[in-house]
Amino acid sequence: MEDGRVKTDVIVVGGGPAGLMAAHRLAQEGLEVILMERGAYAGSKNVSGLLYATVLSEAIPDFEQRAPLERPVTRRSFGFLDDEVFSYLTFGSRDWASPPFNRTWVVYRAHFDRWLAKEVEEAGATVLEETVVDDLLYDGEGENRRVIGVRIRGEEEPFFADTVILAEGALGIVTRKALETLGGMSQTPQVYGIGVKEIWGLPSGVIEDRFHLESGQGAALEWIGSPFKGLVGGGFLYTGKESLALGFIAKVDSLIAAGIAPYDLMESIKAHPEIGRYLAGGELLEYSAHILPEGGLRALPKLSHHGLLIVGDAAGFVNASFYHEGANLAMASGRMAAEAVIQAKLIGDFSRGALSLYERMLSNSFVMEDLRHFRRVPEAQKVFPRLMDVLPARFCRLLVDLYQQSTEPKRVQQREAFRKMMEGIPKLRTIKDLWKLKGMIG
């Protein structure tokens, strides 16, 4: 504090995985950090899928003993659904059922993020809840314009900092304004998916019976096919301790084009017997929704500026391939932003040049490596409507037809089953589409 101004080393805007991990690392190194979270508590605005915890386990090696985790994922299934027929590919490993549980966890973010915020406070950072950052504070003009703090709603005086880390999540209101002011908007506009989820309460024993789980183990199911009506998207079901999280992710544009309301889709996927059966006897505990950035590599903005770094969903760090990984990338980006700020502090230089260490670290890490590897996901998603209405159905039907009992010779039955599978499929276009779809798997 100098001449009455409130000044700190670092202000982190947003208490999700990216911001919390950044603040945690900075506080560990003894920097003065204030994290500002607009919700009543960290996680109160957040909606999760699975948590891949490889980065978390580096930051907090004993998190498994202390974090509020629901279940580790010990079994995974990919399901192809049609109205009448279905098929599943289920897999797992005995390794996954013992520590470190393949570092794949079902978590509820309102519990998990809140716990992580406590860890961050214990590491020495200040977490200000119910604090809305409306804008950044700038100094200088043009190329030399730099971020020197934040404006907080309801506070006349701004908060000053050497560096601001923007971790405000997918909504990115402050981030957008900052990029408009500083330049560095992505050349390709960001595109978004919407995730909608319901949490259903069920007794632990029922969940374990229904999903073939040993005590404390967990399952993750993902589906594509007819319940998703040719949208660019699919469904998921994850097991909590005494609850199930059922939902879907679909491209916002594809829902608009199809004229489908998210709550109607939610109801109609539950109407599929292969989905609804898992919820039977349960009780709805919560309904939630959130957008997620799916544009990948080409939609990333400029990440380092004078006095400013952008991390997590605000930057667009989501691997939207079939791995669908977001929180782990967010945590990695938060930690690397912190490392860059720690180095900048050592030399007393918070310019874009010094802070761009963040981008170099990212570039050499799995975060950018994965985004580069999956850079064709947006193109792959474009063929979804054509393929996903047909392929899962045909695949299921083929299996069912091959096992349909009859007095026909098997040779005839097999030929007929394969003929039906290919019937009416434009071969050349489908081969081209499949080639594009390959972008989803790298």
Add this chain to the structure above:
Amino acid sequence: MSSQSKDKQGPPPSLYLPLEEKLYRVRYEIDSDHAHIRVDPEVCGQCREKVCTFICPARVYTQDPEDSNLVQVHYENCLECGTCRVACTRGGVIWSYPNGGQGVKYRFG
């Protein structure tokens, strides 16, 4: 608009929940002094598609019963998911964060 009518079978009655029932399970701190969403009537008046009236998962935006060209906002149901901001490409939705601690307050998330 509704996808349900196309389905061969409705959801089992115990699983089916109208939106009102879903929103009833969501915890909110409702800020009666501050509406964090506005719409620009000039923009809405020119907009035929009114995508906001079906794309919002909490049906925050409904057609004004008095004037079907306009849109009413039920900001107190907002899940702060961001979909309307992506969907309304005309800039008709003016959305700011609710005040600190207000708005949706997930218990699970």
